[in-house]
Amino acid sequence: MSSNTPDPETDATPCAYTDYREGEGDDDLPATGEDATGLEADVWDALYEIEDPEMPISIVDLGLIYGVSVEDGVATVDMTLTYSGCPARDMLTDQVEEAAAAVEGVEDAELRLVWSPEWTIEMVTERGKDDLREFGLSI
Template sequence: MDEEKLSAEESQVLDALKEIIDPELGIDLVNLGLIYDVTVTGKHCDVTMTLTTMGCPIGNVLASQISQAVMSVPVVETCDLNLVWEPAWNIDMMSRYAKVALGVHG
C-alpha cells in the first residue's frame, strides 16, 4: 500500500491500525503487511486485509480490534472489512522495521 497516496482520513485510519499488535508476532498489522488497502468514502471505510495463514486462530479477535480502531477515527461512522487471500501474504510484504524486529534477513 502506498501511504503517500492516502487521504488525510485514510492516513488517520492507517495510524489507528498501527496500534493493533499481532499477539503471536508482537508487530502491528500494518508493518506486518497484512493491511492491503484503506479507503474512506464520506463517512464509510473499507479495509482490505489478509491474515498470515488461512487458519489463523486469532482472526475473529483481530477483526473486532480492527473495527474498533477504524471506528475510533472521528470521520468514520461505518466500516467493512474485506478479508482476502490473494495475493497470499509472505514475509516480503513486511516493512523493514518488522523484518528487523523479527530477525528476518533478506
C-alpha cells in the same frame, strides 16, 4: 545466569504454523498508507497501533493490510492473514473494525478479508523486518 542460557526475550520462536519461506512479492504491497491523506491517513495511523497477537510487530508492518479507503464516512479495509487457520481471526478482524470505526470522522468500518495475493514474508516492511529480527526471527 550463564552466558549460554537461552534468553527468552531474544530466543522466542514464532508461531509454528506461520510459513516464513520466501515468496513472491507484489508491486503494490506492502501497503503502508504512506501516501494517504486526510481520514484515510488517520485510519492507517489507527491500524498501526494494532499488534500481531503473537509477535511485537504492527499488523501494518507485518503486511496484513492491503488497502484502506474512506468514502462517505465509511472506512473499507482490505486485509489478509498469514495463515488460513489463524485462531485469532475474529479477534483481529474485530480489533481492526473497531479501530477504524473509532477514528474521528469515520462513522462505520467494513473489513474485507482477502486471500490474493497470498501473504508472504516479502509483504513485511523494512521496519517490520527489524522488529521481527529483534524478536529473534532470522529473516
